Amino acid sequence: MKPSSNLKILPLGGYGEVGRNMTALEYDGAIIVIDCGLMFPESDMPGVDLVLPNFQYLVDNVDRLVAYFITHGHEDHHGALPYVLPNAPAPIYATRLTRGLIEVKLKEHKRLAGAKITTIEPGERIQAGPFTVEPFRVAHSIPDAVGFAVETPLGVVIHTGEYKFDLTPVSGEPTDIHRLADYGSRGVLALLSDSTNAERAGHTPSESLVRDALERVFERAEGRVIIATFASNISRVQEVINVAELYGRKVGLVGRSMENNGDMALELGFLTPEPGTLLGIKELDKLPADEVAICCTGSQGEPTSALTRMAEGTHPRVTLRKGDTVVLSATPIPGNEELVHRTLDNLFRLGVDVLYQALMPVHVSGHASREELKLMLRLTRPRYFIPAGGEYRMLVLHGRLAQDLGMAPEDIFIVESGQVVTIDEAGARKEGEIPGGYIFVDGSGVGDVGETVLRERRRLSESGFILVSATLDRSDARFKPQVAISTRGCVFQPGAEDLMEALRLAAIEVLRTSSAGRSGLEDQIVRRLGELVTERLKRRPVIVAQVFLRDGS
């Protein structure tokens, strides 16, 4: 091994929704990537459709890129592939269900053709450049999830993916404690572990808790039972099917992604209903209400989702009625609270029975809580620890937890987007920098919308705009200056004729009195009208002036 050889750990998206789900490992020039996720825009990113981690480093080093390894089938772990793959192609390794979900996405983007995907199994060993990668089973809120143990010439790096120590998972198997213990006893160089629930004391309840709650719901429901959850939460869908069969109900899947994922999971055998349990809405409508269950999208109040439209009474195929029971089997992702509450209120207005987390334990987290995080640290006994998968405060809390277990602060690395952890014979340290931050997807544009445009959008959303265009003919006195004014999002025009007229006159006055050239006139109009609007309305709309000037020349 060349003395120069060292291992680099690069959190490409940094902390938070993105970075936690795209990590590169580099040794001797070879790069592998674990997860390639996207996040959904925050409220201060108006108009943005998706947020990708900054993958520039992979583009710049594509010749040294060996492979992608995906831990599980949630979009925040593989959803960026359709955007990253064309710019930084490499073979993808994933378990069967995860592969199925990746292929659904790639197909949507017409990117499946070029992609080279290999199905992997826990316990298998994949050679990828200087790395030997072994997937190990973890329990999460989607089946077929794994973490990765990466053997490097400097030692084993363990990336947990997202996990909890659920000892009675409803579908799939529990997290492979024995394998983790085995690695721990043989020595682990570095651990990257999911920090999402680092704020939560104790243990995350088992998925079987939800099973019990659902049984109580089905037991007492006299009408239809409608359950909304994440389309990717295949385990939850399977539970609904199990309980429905127990209580003699048929099940319909409603919502595009719920139907797509359902078909794929059926095909791959990750949904195992009895023959005849799954029915289309048409067949369900022929059954008595107490023999019907529906599993649908919309648990986050997404405006066009199935549940949201049912709650608004605008769903084409499902009309809710008194006697129906609606279960929101999810908790709001921070930022979605208002949408979720609005949907709940609309459901209550329809007079249906509504059950949600505040009233009944109809959802459990898929992430390990503090006691489980401790267990992971104890099992693996890492030399170095990098809290992954969480917002900054969660990384810090996770790091402190490791200190409580006796790790030295200098062996714990809180890394944000763009930072690099370098490990060699001398040990581990923060060293080096790479391009960090986000890449925004808006419509068909990837990366063309940045902070500048978002700042403009935020300002427009505050006070709208006023547009002034004018003509001035200094060459011909017969023609008076003409001014046209339009505004949107600033005032309700039918009530603002006076203001509009005042603005028009102010603009004309500038044109009459100023001797400036075109751009000078435009600046003076913008300034003058800005003063007027601020004084009249105490608002600061975007003002744009365009003057056509004809002079003798």
Added chain:
Amino acid sequence: MKPSSNLKILPLGGYGEVGRNMTALEYDGAIIVIDCGLMFPESDMPGVDLVLPNFQYLVDNVDRLVAYFITHGHEDHHGALPYVLPNAPAPIYATRLTRGLIEVKLKEHKRLAGAKITTIEPGERIQAGPFTVEPFRVAHSIPDAVGFAVETPLGVVIHTGEYKFDLTPVSGEPTDIHRLADYGSRGVLALLSDSTNAERAGHTPSESLVRDALERVFERAEGRVIIATFASNISRVQEVINVAELYGRKVGLVGRSMENNGDMALELGFLTPEPGTLLGIKELDKLPADEVAICCTGSQGEPTSALTRMAEGTHPRVTLRKGDTVVLSATPIPGNEELVHRTLDNLFRLGVDVLYQALMPVHVSGHASREELKLMLRLTRPRYFIPAGGEYRMLVLHGRLAQDLGMAPEDIFIVESGQVVTIDEAGARKEGEIPGGYIFVDGSGVGDVGETVLRERRRLSESGFILVSATLDRSDARFKPQVAISTRGCVFQPGAEDLMEALRLAAIEVLRTSSAGRSGLEDQIVRRLGELVTERLKRRPVIVAQVFLRDGS
């Protein structure tokens, strides 16, 4: 009593943040109003500063308006007075602290001069037209809070205001159980009760729980202790003072509203520090860190608040440093989660110790939970029940709770904005309608911004705008058509020269080829450019065209 006489209960703002806090009672033509609150805009109300209940009914009936009664000093209960009072003037009745906070607000708006305010005490009886109003003590998250028992010719109507049955409140007195029991035994016609925590099982913990947590914080803190809470939460501020004195620390109040409310509460004797406990930042900076405590605003992550700026390192007077302990003594109001989390992450980045609800019980709600709501219903034994103060689902859940206690569904009224509950000898029923909904405050405008403008703002925030202005001189072939294009919030222009040029050429082509008049040309340009942008970017910006047409005429 004229047979025609009846009692009307009008939830002026309807359910939700607003309406819960503005209720009118009308009998024999006379109107009294309980609370006059405002709410802060939701995320789909961009640019809106404040949201008022629709008070049109009071304006239309101002000659019959007898008085305003305010339950406590939170802005969502009195903050609309500066806007409502000028249009619907009437005397205001409030307890001392509440009056103080109202006067601070009215002064800000230069509305104090005209206002007629009377200080009231629990147990006092105020004659207001046909109504006799008796305030009774309730425990809430602000001292000097009351509910109102309103005697009408048809019976007693009880409005609880906002309360919890805190048996060990830290400042102020517990809710007056005896008075409520007394009314209950004499018979209550209708109860309006706070539904905010109708989703929460059990009892809301006593404020003394926070006291214990704060003591633990001060006991172990080695540096300064900075506590952020609502400026109006005088009780919490007093607690901080009490604990600080216990542990030999001086206290500074930071943040405009915290300082204003503090001064006023001191003056009125609702803050009772020992002499010398309260100090300015300058004096505090001279003390050792372990003798300093700061109570500040920003518990909701408000962008310009004290804590937010401390977390960003931009506060002019307080610079946080390692060793400081920051306590977020509040929970995020739904919709504020992202801002609060961002502030927390920034605090962690500064390396200070951060404590918040997820880690320690540093906050308790000021609202009664389900067991307390039951107790209120049992105590008052109302003939009719109107759940107040909560979002729709909470009103329904509160109503169901009353049914669990044996009330008949037809005696429970879930009322939304614009609806009216009418009671006469025949009983109570939903009857009649009044103007409902919201009134938006934006800058100096009250009511001039409505759904239309908000829709425009939301669209602008999605994709921005493109402005095209053009001149066309059909009378003189020497002049070619001229086109100018500006855009904001749509694309990052430095990268979009091609698009801009394509748009310009498309506009010119329309001008060259079309024989339409001015507005026809403008429509054609908007349509053509819209197609182009959608095709190129898959975005739908607002497009405005302004054409100056000179023809022979």
